[in-house]
Amino acid sequence: xxxxxxxxxWACILLAAPAFVAAQRMDPNMxxxxxxxxxxxxxxxxxxxxxxxxxxxxxxxxxxxxMMGWPAMTMPFKVASPDxxxxxxxxxxxxxxxxxxxxxxTVTSITVQH
Numbered sequence: 001x002x003x004x005x006x007x008x009x010w011a012c013i014l015l016a017a018p019a020f021v022a023a024q025r026m027d028p029n030m031x032x033x034x035x036x037x038x039x040x041x042x043x044x045x046x047x048x049x050x051x052x053x054x055x056x057x058x059x060x061x062x063x064x065x066x067m068m069g070w071p072a073m074t075m076p077f078k079v080a081s082p083d084x085x086x087x088x089x090x091x092x093x094x095x096x097x098x099x100x101x102x103x104x105x106t107v108t109s110i111t112v113q114h
Contacts (some may be wrong), residue, residue, distance in 0.1 A: 041100070042100060043097055045096075046061050047061045047093050051089070052076070056082060056085070057079065059077075060096065077098065077105055079107045080106050080107065084110050094111060096111070097110075
C-alpha cells in the first residue's frame, strides 16, 4: 500500500509540474512584463502592395516578423507621418520599422531596398 501511495504522489507531482512552470513563465510581475512597459519596435521586410494617402495607410506584403510572432502576410498599416507614404511606390521592396501597439501597429520608418 505504501508503494502505491508513493507512486501516486510522484504521478501528481509530475502532472502538476508543467502547469506550475507555465504559470511561472506567464507571471505578469516578471521583469519586462509590467503593464505600461514600452514595447520594442520591430523590423520588417516586404513589398508595397497599396498606398492610401486619404487613410494614411500603406499595405505591405511582409515576410515573417519573428519579434512579433507573425507569419508572412499582407496587411495595411497606419504610418506615423504622411511623408512616409512618399518614400516608396507600389511594387517597391522595402525595409520598415513597426511600432507595436495592440491592434494599432504603426510604420515609423520605411526604406526602399535596391
